[in-house]
Every structure is written in C-alpha cells, then in structure tokens.
Amino acid sequence: MINKNFNQIIIGKICAPYGILGWNKMFSFTENKKSIFTYNPLFYSKKNIIYVLKIIQWKIIKNYFLIKIKNVNNRNTAYLFQNIDIFIYSKQIKKKKNEYLWNEIISCKIFNINKNFLGKVINIIRTYSNDILVIKKNDYTKEILIPFVKNIIIKKVNVKKKIMLVDWRE
Known part of the structure; x- marks a missing residue:
C-alpha cells in the first residue's frame, strides 16, 4: 500500500492493546514478517503529523507480534495506537537490479x-x-x-x- 503524496509504503498495522502493561498487537505486511523490524526508522501518522515509531521490545504470538512502544506503559495509552498504519519511505528499501516492489x-x-x-x-x-x-x-x-x-x-x-x-x- 502506498500514499503517493509522501511516497510512503505501509508495511504493518498496530492493532488492539494486549494486557494492562501497554503492549499492542501488530501485523506485518512484509514478505518475511520479522523483516519489519529491520527498517529503521518506522513511522506512523496521527492527525496529519508524522512521528517516528519507537518499538523497544517485541514478541511473536501466533500470526502476529506483540510490541512495546516507548513511553506506553498502560492499556489506556496503548489504545491511542490502535488501528495505526506503520510505514516507511520508499527510499529506505534497498533493491537489487531488476527487482520490483x-x-x-x-x-x-x-x-x-x-x-x-x-x-x-x-x-x-x-x-x-x-x-x-x-x-x-x-x-x-x-x-x-x-x-x-x-x-x-x-x-x-x-x-x-x-x-x-x-x-x-x-
């Protein structure tokens, strides 16, 4: 998925909070699911303002991840990140010759x-x-x-x- 205005590529989604300690479920749209964590930095947008997403810890659970976002320490704060798209800029992707996205x-x-x-x-x-x-x-x-x-x-x-x-x- 891409936002042509900013040349952004959506590579994941933050979902519902998990537990009471500020964790969120997250889905990766990358081919190798774990490779989402190799992109640095990751971004998200709220009210047309772009922020860097700082994931300080992650775990694999079934077909999704649990992520701990910096300064998110309770369920109420985790709710603020629910249904947020995670993106990178296309220039962050290193492609080989004759390779296409x-x-x-x-x-x-x-x-x-x-x-x-x-x-x-x-x-x-x-x-x-x-x-x-x-x-x-x-x-x-x-x-x-x-x-x-x-x-x-x-x-x-x-x-x-x-x-x-x-x-x-x-």
Whole structure:
C-alpha cells in the first residue's frame, strides 16, 4: 500500500492493546514478517503529523507480534495506537537490479509481445510457486490472471514508465 503524496509504503498495522502493561498487537505486511523490524526508522501518522515509531521490545504470538512502544506503559495509552498504519519511505528499501516492489507494479499497463494492450495491473496475488498479476482492461471486462514468471512470461518491466511486456494471449 502506498500514499503517493509522501511516497510512503505501509508495511504493518498496530492493532488492539494486549494486557494492562501497554503492549499492542501488530501485523506485518512484509514478505518475511520479522523483516519489519529491520527498517529503521518506522513511522506512523496521527492527525496529519508524522512521528517516528519507537518499538523497544517485541514478541511473536501466533500470526502476529506483540510490541512495546516507548513511553506506553498502560492499556489506556496503548489504545491511542490502535488501528495505526506503520510505514516507511520508499527510499529506505534497498533493491537489487531488476527487482520490483508490488506497489511499483500496480497500475502498470500490460502489453503482449504483439503490442496489444491487455489492461492494467490492479492487484498481485501471492502463491506458493509465483506471484500472479491481476489485469483488468476497464470496469466492464473480466480480469486476466498472468503468472509473474520473469523471462518466460514477463519479458520486460519498466516501472518508471509503468509499462510491462508479456508473452501472453487473451
């Protein structure tokens, strides 16, 4: 998820308080869930003011984390962080050559090798074997699902021009 105004990428969400000592539940949207803690600093926004999120301790519980935020020492203060998005700036992400972020691929125009316009990427589905691009030409057409297999199906990606070339027939 991205806020284009600030080039922010939402990578997690602070949820309900947990217990009485100021802990909150947190979900990570990163591919490797623990990698959310490798980004420094993490940010959040309240009433259009951006703050640095200072997590001083964390624990894994089932499919989420428990986090302890600096100066949050009771349940009432923890409630103030409920439903807050955690974000980083895109410049904090170190990418390798020919590596793409999902938010860079969303809204790319897709053309096949015969230069026919297939539509725009509206979503990406993660599967065990590979990602699947969800393509839609307009609001009245059905969706096309294209496996994201580099060099075989995905021939070229230009995230700056928001264009992709694929070996695919409608």
